[in-house]
Amino acid sequence: MFKKIILAEDFQGENQGIAEALREKLAIEDLQNELYCDKAFTRLKVALKNNAPYELLITDLFFEEDHVPRKLTSGSELIKAARALQPNLKIIVHSMENNPLHINTLFKEQKINGYVSKGRKGMLELINAIKEVYHNRTYVSPQLNLTAASNIVELDDFDRAILKELAKGLTKKEVSDKFKKENRTPNSESTIDKRISRLYDEFEAKNTTNLLFKLAKEGRI
Numbered sequence: 001m002f003k004k005i006i007l008a009e010d011f012q013g014e015n016q017g018i019a020e021a022l023r024e025k026l027a028i029e030d031l032q033n034e035l036y037c038d039k040a041f042t043r044l045k046v047a048l049k050n051n052a053p054y055e056l057l058i059t060d061l062f063f064e065e066d067h068v069p070r071k072l073t074s075g076s077e078l079i080k081a082a083r084a085l086q087p088n089l090k091i092i093v094h095s096m097e098n099n100p101l102h103i104n105t106l107f108k109e110q111k112i113n114g115y116v117s118k119g120r121k122g123m124l125e126l127i128n129a130i131k132e133v134y135h136n137r138t139y140v141s142p143q144l145n146l147t148a149a150s151n152i153v154e155l156d157d158f159d160r161a162i163l164k165e166l167a168k169g170l171t172k173k174e175v176s177d178k179f180k181k182e183n184r185t186p187n188s189e190s191t192i193d194k195r196i197s198r199l200y201d202e203f204e205a206k207n208t209t210n211l212l213f214k215l216a217k218e219g220r221i
Contacts, residue, residue, distance in 0.1 A: 001026055002090075002134055004052070007033040008040040008059040008078060009094070018058075018094075018123070025127050037063060037072035041081050048086055056133065057082055058126070061095040079110045090133050092116060094126055102218050103144065108154075109220065114139035155220060159199065162192055163221055166208055172196065 005028050009015040012035060019033040032054075034040040040059070047053050061075035072078050075093060082089055092114040093106060106112045114129040116122060116139070129139035155163075161184070165175045172192050179187035186192075196208070205211035215221045 002028065002055045002130065004028075004030040004047070004054045005032075005056045005058065005130075006040055006043055006054045007031065008035075008037055008057070008063075008075065009033065010035050010060065010063040018126070021123055022127070022130070026130060036068060036070060037075065037078040038070055041072055041078060041085075044082055044085060044089070053086060054089065056090045056092065056130065058092045058094055058130075061093060061097050076106070076110065079106070079112065083111060092126070092129050092133060092139070094118060094122070098144065099218075100144065103140075105218050105220060107138070115141060115144070117141040117144055119143075155215075158186070158195065160221070162195060163199075163212065163215065166196075167212055167221065 005022065007015065007019055007022075009018060015033045015035060019031055022028050023031055032043055034043065037059070040057070044054055044057070057079075059075040059078055063070075063074060065073070072081060075095065079091055079093075082091065091110075091112045093103075093112055094116045096118045097103065098117060103115050106115065113133045116126045116129050119141075125139075125141050132139040161179075162175060165178060170178065173189050176187055176189040176192050179185075179192075196211075199205070199211055200207075203211055203214050205214055212221065
């Protein structure tokens with residue numbers, strides 16, 4: 001069984017309840033719980049630097065804002081940062097999110113290992129998920145139907161490159177000019193415009209701002 005786990009959950013009562021249950025049911029030797037993504041990520045960095053890395057991260061997706069300044073404001077951002085820091089880290093999401101498109105994205109693009117839906121059986125499912133993930137198997141709460149998102153839109157490298165520049169505030173023409181300077185192809189303004197229009201249609205976005213918002217909400221960018 002995992003010996004070192006870190007839990008990120010912003011509701012203190014739930015945070016402590018989960019930690020106590022896992023210690024009792026699974027006899028986890030080292031289980032740290034944090035209310036903020038930044039603090040959880042700091043623990044991951046320090047542990048890795050000390051050659052005593054965490055083996056499993058359990059995180060919620062949604063973290064409410066308060067008076068504490070934050071760099072990582074969501075579970076998706078924490079997962080992305082943790083993956084970049086420690087690619088072999090096992091990750092289980094424990095959240096109220098039930099959108100199959102978003103959950104599938106977490107598996108396909110952020111490479112999570114398990115997804116547990118919060119609810120009446122959430123704790124039992126979380127324990128089962130930890131056991132499955134420990135044995136290198138994926139876990140999804142049985143009540144979730146991820147096949148509903150089988151038509152998920154995949155973003156390719158060209159899509160991501162365009163979106164990265166749009167997020168910086170560049171216009172289509174400016175993106176085209178930058179790609180040309182970098183000798184990146186395709187780079188014509190018409191090609192970029194067509195690709196952006198396709199993304200508008202696929203994500204039912206009204207404009208660039210709306211497109212970026214939707215993709216960020218789904219954890220795509």
